[in-house]
Amino acid sequence: MNVNGTDYRTVWMEGPSVFFIEQNLLPFQFNIQEARTYSESCHAIRTMMIRGAGAIGAMAGFAMAQAALEAPEKDTLFFLQRARTEIESTRPTARNLFYAVEKVFNQALTSPLLAVAASQQVANQDAADSRNIGRFGNELILDGMNIETHCNAGWLAFVDYGTALSPVYLAHQQGKKIFVYADETRPRSQGARLTAWELKQAGVPHTIIPDNAGAWLMSLGKIDLMIVGADRIAANGDVANKIGTLEKAIAAKEFGIPFYVAAPTSTFDLDCHAGNTIPIEERNEDEVLYQDGITEEGLHKRIRVCSPGSSAFNPAFDVTPARLITGIITEKGIIKATNDSIRDLFSGGIAK
Numbered sequence: 001m002n003v004n005g006t007d008y009r010t011v012w013m014e015g016p017s018v019f020f021i022e023q024n025l026l027p028f029q030f031n032i033q034e035a036r037t038y039s040e041s042c043h044a045i046r047t048m049m050i051r052g053a054g055a056i057g058a059m060a061g062f063a064m065a066q067a068a069l070e071a072p073e074k075d076t077l078f079f080l081q082r083a084r085t086e087i088e089s090t091r092p093t094a095r096n097l098f099y100a101v102e103k104v105f106n107q108a109l110t111s112p113l114l115a116v117a118a119s120q121q122v123a124n125q126d127a128a129d130s131r132n133i134g135r136f137g138n139e140l141i142l143d144g145m146n147i148e149t150h151c152n153a154g155w156l157a158f159v160d161y162g163t164a165l166s167p168v169y170l171a172h173q174q175g176k177k178i179f180v181y182a183d184e185t186r187p188r189s190q191g192a193r194l195t196a197w198e199l200k201q202a203g204v205p206h207t208i209i210p211d212n213a214g215a216w217l218m219s220l221g222k223i224d225l226m227i228v229g230a231d232r233i234a235a236n237g238d239v240a241n242k243i244g245t246l247e248k249a250i251a252a253k254e255f256g257i258p259f260y261v262a263a264p265t266s267t268f269d270l271d272c273h274a275g276n277t278i279p280i281e282e283r284n285e286d287e288v289l290y291q292d293g294i295t296e297e298g299l300h301k302r303i304r305v306c307s308p309g310s311s312a313f314n315p316a317f318d319v320t321p322a323r324l325i326t327g328i329i330t331e332k333g334i335i336k337a338t339n340d341s342i343r344d345l346f347s348g349g350i351a352k
């Protein structure tokens with residue numbers, strides 16, 4: 001994606017180092033960070049300097065490749081297995097992380113060079129899949145539509161293009177007059193900070209709405225289509241995505257608004273037969289109790305926004321049941337959120 005005239009990917013590997021856009025600083029500072037070791041890459045994922053299913057998948061794959069490069073000649077297997085466990089423990093919900101680590105680990109057993117090649121392949125595939133999701137999703141977007149999205153499933157959340165926002169960018173490039181309502185997405189405000197920043201860079205007309213405004217806008221007929229991303233999709237079509245997605249899906253069903261999930265096949269987990277088996281990450285209460293931002297003088301500040309002495313519960317994802325989902329936009333086509341359609345998707349049963 002283009003930022004101030006330069007094309008960037010969210011994350012890439014050069015030599016033994018991984019470079020990535022530091023997302024905790026956005027939208028106030030655009031900064032490229034370097035992770036020199038697999039442990040530094042783990043730290044970046046854990047602290048959400050890099051986040052979003054596809055982006056952490058790519059970073060995790062690169063981390064596994066770094067571990068292969070760092071492995072000693074003696075006890076190589078032990079080192080690789082320990083590194084794999086460490087990388088996989090950084091964040092539990094996004095399927096792409098486990099998908100990438102497995103692919104790269106299998107090659108690392110043969111040679112570090114093959115591991116690096118596999119990690120580059122995972123990242124390239126993520127970008128290509130996102131692009132194709134844009135092509136299929138664009139067919140759902142008509143001139144004049146108002147689209148709501150939750151969290152950030154744009155290019156920052158993947159290696160490039162994004163999933164939920166990829167169709168939006170293509171529709172905008174084709175001259176369709178569209179307007180995007182970006183859910184703020186408390187507590188980490190990925191919508192207010194990242195989606196809004198991305199849309200501004202791309203010149204897509206948009207506004208930020210509080211998380212609790214979606215249902216009201218839908219009831220007023222102001223939303224024509226909702227597209228969200230996914231962190232893990234079970235074999236029956238249940239979808240884990242950023243906390244707050246479930247209530248949007250319920251509201252969309254109530255008001256008859258098409259509710260689409262956009263995700264590559266690397267986000268599906270056929271070992272999870274239903275959404276209730278997807279591990280849901282719980283994050284630190286401080287993300288709810290405190291907010292950080294920038295003062296009018298340009299100073300970064302962290303302030304408490306909740307009553308002192310109260311605690312907070314902070315689940316990072318929820319699960320939307322398949323029955324509330326109109327369709328899933330994949331890189332191979334748009335499918336129904338059902339066991340049969342997902343089985344067909346993996347057996348090559350739908351047209352590219």
Ligand code: MRU
Pocket residue numbers: 051052053054150151152153157158163190228229230231241242243316
């Ligand atoms: O906690 P995050 O920011 O890594 O959350 C993942 C997500 O980006 C969202 O759930 C998104 O909607 C899924 S698509 C990457």
